[in-house]
Amino acid sequence: MAQAVFKIKNKKIYFTKRLSGDVLNEPKDIVSGGDYENVLSSYIGPHGAKEFTKLVNGEEEQIHFNATGNKKNGEIQFLSIFGYQIILEDGIEVFGIISDEQDTNNQLMTALKELSDIKYALDQSVILAITNRQGKITHANNRFCEISGYSNDELIGNTHQLINSGYHSREFFKDMWRTIGFGGVWRGEIRNRKKDGSFYWVDTTIVPVKNEKGKPTHYIAMRHDITDKKANQEKIRIMAFYDHLTGLVNRRKFDDNLIKKIEYAKKSNEQFGIMFVDLDGFKYVNDTLGHTIGDELLIAVAGRLSQIIGEQGVVARLSGDEFAILINSIDTPGDMKCFAEAIIATFKEPFAIEGYQLNMTASIGISTYPEAGSDASTIMKHADLAMYRVKGLFKNDYSFFDREMKISNQRAFQITNDFRMGLEKNQFYMVYQPKISPLEDVVTSCEALIRWEHPKFGNIPPCEFIPLAEDSGMINEIGDWVIENVCKQLQQWKSKGWEPLPVSVNLSSGQLMQADFVDKFWSYLHRYQVEPAWIQIEITESLYINNDKYVQHILKIMKEQGIKFALDDFGTGYSSLAYLQKLDLDILKIDRSLISGISDWSTKREIAATIVHLGKSLGMKVIAEGVETKEELDILCEHDIDEIQGYYYSKPLAETDMFQVMKTKKLSK
Numbered sequence: 001m002a003q004a005v006f007k008i009k010n011k012k013i014y015f016t017k018r019l020s021g022d023v024l025n026e027p028k029d030i031v032s033g034g035d036y037e038n039v040l041s042s043y044i045g046p047h048g049a050k051e052f053t054k055l056v057n058g059e060e061e062q063i064h065f066n067a068t069g070n071k072k073n074g075e076i077q078f079l080s081i082f083g084y085q086i087i088l089e090d091g092i093e094v095f096g097i098i099s100d101e102q103d104t105n106n107q108l109m110t111a112l113k114e115l116s117d118i119k120y121a122l123d124q125s126v127i128l129a130i131t132n133r134q135g136k137i138t139h140a141n142n143r144f145c146e147i148s149g150y151s152n153d154e155l156i157g158n159t160h161q162l163i164n165s166g167y168h169s170r171e172f173f174k175d176m177w178r179t180i181g182f183g184g185v186w187r188g189e190i191r192n193r194k195k196d197g198s199f200y201w202v203d204t205t206i207v208p209v210k211n212e213k214g215k216p217t218h219y220i221a222m223r224h225d226i227t228d229k230k231a232n233q234e235k236i237r238i239m240a241f242y243d244h245l246t247g248l249v250n251r252r253k254f255d256d257n258l259i260k261k262i263e264y265a266k267k268s269n270e271q272f273g274i275m276f277v278d279l280d281g282f283k284y285v286n287d288t289l290g291h292t293i294g295d296e297l298l299i300a301v302a303g304r305l306s307q308i309i310g311e312q313g314v315v316a317r318l319s320g321d322e323f324a325i326l327i328n329s330i331d332t333p334g335d336m337k338c339f340a341e342a343i344i345a346t347f348k349e350p351f352a353i354e355g356y357q358l359n360m361t362a363s364i365g366i367s368t369y370p371e372a373g374s375d376a377s378t379i380m381k382h383a384d385l386a387m388y389r390v391k392g393l394f395k396n397d398y399s400f401f402d403r404e405m406k407i408s409n410q411r412a413f414q415i416t417n418d419f420r421m422g423l424e425k426n427q428f429y430m431v432y433q434p435k436i437s438p439l440e441d442v443v444t445s446c447e448a449l450i451r452w453e454h455p456k457f458g459n460i461p462p463c464e465f466i467p468l469a470e471d472s473g474m475i476n477e478i479g480d481w482v483i484e485n486v487c488k489q490l491q492q493w494k495s496k497g498w499e500p501l502p503v504s505v506n507l508s509s510g511q512l513m514q515a516d517f518v519d520k521f522w523s524y525l526h527r528y529q530v531e532p533a534w535i536q537i538e539i540t541e542s543l544y545i546n547n548d549k550y551v552q553h554i555l556k557i558m559k560e561q562g563i564k565f566a567l568d569d570f571g572t573g574y575s576s577l578a579y580l581q582k583l584d585l586d587i588l589k590i591d592r593s594l595i596s597g598i599s600d601w602s603t604k605r606e607i608a609a610t611i612v613h614l615g616k617s618l619g620m621k622v623i624a625e626g627v628e629t630k631e632e633l634d635i636l637c638e639h640d641i642d643e644i645q646g647y648y649y650s651k652p653l654a655e656t657d658m659f660q661v662m663k664t665k666k667l668s669k
């Protein structure tokens with residue numbers, strides 16, 4: 001069987017196979033690229049050629065006819081002719097077969113159609129390039145031109161060096177050439193550069209086309225655009241290692257850095273340090289001013305920390321308002337001091353966020369390598385412990401890890417963990433400390449104080465667990481429990497025939513800042529039928545520091561409903577006269593620290609006297625806390641103190657004992 005196989009494109013004929021001279025008397029000048037009508041006429045006559053014109057013009061999709069041609073020896077040769085048209089993006093292509101054997105032509109036509117369909121589908125979906133052995137591009141489809149930004153002319157004859165982005169190593173391409181050079185199929189992801197300089201990613205399969213000896217003569221590269229996929233992968237990678245809010249590295253990346261740092265420090269005998277920086281009272285900002293402002297604040301804090309640390313280390317945000325810093329290299333642990341001090345100092349300047357001037361402080365814990373441990377988790381844990389120590393004391397400070405700290409702070413950890421259990425298992429209860437009017441010698445009111453009987457630690461004092469509850473946010477639940485419990489108690493006393501005496505409850509700043517605080521408070525009062533006059537609230541000045549407008553607003557609402565407020569612990573902290581005037585509170589409580597020793601220290605006596613007068617001049621009832629001796633009582637009475645609360649009269653009492661006191665308003669002394 002003899003066949004000629006050809007393609008017509010743009011009126012030119014290209015042969016992939018020619019009839020041999022024996023079959024037909026082929027003219028010498030028949031070459032690929034000639035005008036199809038001329039060429040075909042010389043084979044199959046002008047009528048046959050016209051049939052192909054129908055395909056070229058799109059009038060027919062398929063033709064099949066028989067014709068005769070002249071053999072070399074002059075004999076007539078019967079020929080079977082097939083033609084098939086396909087429409088491509090850039091015009092019509094016509095394929096044709098001239099064969100001297102009729103049966104096989106049908107099979108061939110089918111095969112040809114299949115092939116052209118595949119080519120069409122490939123062209124639509126794949127970035128296709130064919131290169132020769134030397135790597136020169138011999139064919140590039142439209143999609144290749146589109147994605148690379150180069151024209152077909154620019155690509156053909158060039159190597160892929162043209163689109164090399166410089167991203168991959170030489171070894172990467174060497175490996176690729178090794179694979180395909182030996183006839184293997186290579187697959188991989190390649191970043192290429194467009195003509196405009198931007199990059200695109202392609203998932204690539206290179207298939208070698210081999211000759212009879214199995215040696216590659218050409219390579220067909222099929223590529224898919226995976227630029228979007230790569231961009232997403234990059235996003236995911238960034239998300240996995242960076243904090244989306246502040247752009248700092250996250251805990252995972254920080255841990256990675258630390259592990260590497262330790263390995264390196266072990267080899268090089270270097271020292272380094274880490275710091276845990278935790279914002280004090282960040283939760284209040286979030287709860288009162290909202291998350292947007294909270295977020296802005298965190299971003300601003302991240303900015304200041306990064307500025308201080310600069311190239312000397314890494315700043316990470318571990319979670320919420322908790323930051324960690326790795327200082328790359330120190331000569332002695334003491335070197336960490338200046339970083340900590342710089343951080344404390346930077347917080348002195350308020351953060352200006354959306355019109356608010358937010359005063360923030362931070363508690364910092366420091367641990368150094370190798371002193372605080374030789375593995376990442378120990379060093380981290382110890383910095384955290386050191387930070388907790390600062391939290392438990394005065395905040396706004398820094399502390400180095402030391403070994404004794406470990407014991408006391410493990411306790412703090414456990415306490416923080418156990419709050420919920422404490423509430424669930426009823427381990428909390430209230431005691432009540434009477435307040436006495438010394439002039440009339442009667443009990444006028446009492447203060448409700450919380451107690452916790454912890455299964456492991458026994459009775460934990462509130463001055464130990466309340467600050468931990470405030471830091472962990474559990475104070476709101478505990479505070480709710482206190483209010484409800486006191487209301488319940490009042491209802492019970494009332495039902496037993498009790499003469500109502502005001503009971504004061506302590507409120508942590510965060511509690512009052514809850515958006516639904518007032519609603520919750522009233523709902524407890526209603527549920528237990530407690531009258532507003534029976535309950536008083538003790539607050540401290542810390543409440544006003546960032547939020548005086550909001551606090552004033554809440555206080556006003558509650559005062560209008562008949563709730564009385566006391567300013568607790570006056571004489572410690574800020575004790576600002578300006579606040580006192582602004583707040584319009586009912587009761588002023590002089591802190592125990594100013595009372596104890598009052599009898600033998602005249603300065604204290606003067607301060608206490610001044611506070612009593614000051615409070616009274618502002619129309620407040622003044623109470624002295626922590627009065628333990630007759631001398632202290634006498635001095636305070638000289639200055640016309642209104643009420644006394646202290647061990648001299650009574651320690652806090654259990655509920656049943658308080659009930660007895662309430663009945664008579666007298667203390668059995």
Ligand code: C2E
Nearest residue numbers: 449450462463466482506507508626627628645646647648
């Ligand atoms: P505080 O509000 O200043 O309460 C007075 C504290 O002084 C009580 O300690 C009381 O037992 C103690 N005290 C009273 N008189 C004397 C005295 O003559 N001498 C001495 N040495 N101490 C005296 P407590 O019950 O340990 O409470 C400590 C702090 O815990 C309270 O100080 C308050 O800030 C906080 N707290 C207690 N209960 C609650 C509560 O239900 N909620 C909140 N948020 N805080 C509470």
Ligand code: CA
Nearest residue numbers: 447506538568
């Ligand atoms: Ca109090």
Ligand code: CA
Nearest residue numbers: 568569589625
């Ligand atoms: Ca107090």
